[in-house]
Amino acid sequence: MKKNLKHLIGLQDYSTKEIKEIVDLGEKISLSPKKYSNKCHGKILATLFYEPSTRTKFSFESAMLRLGGNIIGFSDANTSSVSKGESVADTIRVMSFYADIAVMRHPKEGAPKLAAEYTSIPIINAGDGGHLHPTQTLTDLLTIQKYKGSLENHVIGLCGDLKYGRTVHSLIKTMARFNTKKFVLISPEELMLPNSLKRYLKENYDLEIIEVRKIEEIIEDLDILYMTRIQRERFFNEEDYLKLKDSYILTKDKIKNAKKDMIIMHPLPRVNEIAYEVDEDKRAIYFNQAKMGLFVRMALIMKLLEVE
Numbered sequence: 001m002k003k004n005l006k007h008l009i010g011l012q013d014y015s016t017k018e019i020k021e022i023v024d025l026g027e028k029i030s031l032s033p034k035k036y037s038n039k040c041h042g043k044i045l046a047t048l049f050y051e052p053s054t055r056t057k058f059s060f061e062s063a064m065l066r067l068g069g070n071i072i073g074f075s076d077a078n079t080s081s082v083s084k085g086e087s088v089a090d091t092i093r094v095m096s097f098y099a100d101i102a103v104m105r106h107p108k109e110g111a112p113k114l115a116a117e118y119t120s121i122p123i124i125n126a127g128d129g130g131h132l133h134p135t136q137t138l139t140d141l142l143t144i145q146k147y148k149g150s151l152e153n154h155v156i157g158l159c160g161d162l163k164y165g166r167t168v169h170s171l172i173k174t175m176a177r178f179n180t181k182k183f184v185l186i187s188p189e190e191l192m193l194p195n196s197l198k199r200y201l202k203e204n205y206d207l208e209i210i211e212v213r214k215i216e217e218i219i220e221d222l223d224i225l226y227m228t229r230i231q232r233e234r235f236f237n238e239e240d241y242l243k244l245k246d247s248y249i250l251t252k253d254k255i256k257n258a259k260k261d262m263i264i265m266h267p268l269p270r271v272n273e274i275a276y277e278v279d280e281d282k283r284a285i286y287f288n289q290a291k292m293g294l295f296v297r298m299a300l301i302m303k304l305l306e307v308e
């Protein structure tokens with residue numbers, strides 16, 4: 001393995017200073033993206049997606065193309081030699097010869113970490129099972145910085161599938177490091193945030209955590225409302241999913257008492273959890289959030305390839 005090689009498996013491996021540098025560079029790029037159009041000329045990004053994706057895959061590909069680089073990869077592992085039984089380790093060993101940096105999404109927790117042990121190029125975790133989704137977190141951080149002016153001292157409501165939602169797990173762990181004032185956890189009993197994560201927060205940070213069942217109970221306190229999809233693909237049986245799938249549907253009526261400058265975020269895709277009528281509210285910024293994903297991924301590629 002190359003000495004000093006840096007991957008992005010989880011943001012716990014990065015200092016708050018390093019995270020802030022990526023977010024700040026993402027913000028700079030968002031103001032004048034054309035200035036960066038030749039930064040990765042001659043470089044190749046491989047996208048290895050063993051699970052479906054729209055935003056993560058295409059924003060990474062668009063990011064590399066907008067930096068002047070090239071892309072290769074698959075969005076269906078069955079079109080590669082994975083269908084013949086090739087392991088993640090062997091696949092990434094070979095891809096290291098063909099690309100300068102690789103992005104991997106995999107249904108198994110830890111697959112990108114394993115890949116990083118077998119490669120000479122930087123590996124980016126684009127989501128591993130119900131575990132982590134660090135580049136969604138960087139996207140969320142850039143969005144919060146851009147729309148709230150700072151990453152610090154917010155009251156953040158997280159609503160929906162807090163058990164399986166990897167975006168929530170990554171975001172909570174990272175925002176705790178930026179002096180979050182309070183997390184409000186809004187979920188059905190069956191989909192509560194894992195106790196291990198609550199314990200970790202309580203043991204390591206001086207912040208308040210409360211749990212409620214209804215958005216309306218708490219909406220006027222929130223600076224940020226982070227909605228999430230119920231993760232159908234992580235349920236062991238369809239009956240349980242059907243019982244919980246419409247636990248939360250955000251409507252105009254439910255946000256009528258919210259602060260004027262509260263922002264509504266969602267990593268997308270949405271299913272039923274935000275009614276289309278909410279899209280026209282100026283506090284609904286989830287589509288701009290997806291746009292921020294492009295700029296922060298441009299920043300991340302530049303950092304990992306050590307491009308100035």
Ligand code: CP
Pocket residue numbers: 052053054055056057136267268269
């Ligand atoms: N937010 C997110 O990860 O979207 P995709 O699954 O479409 O990549």
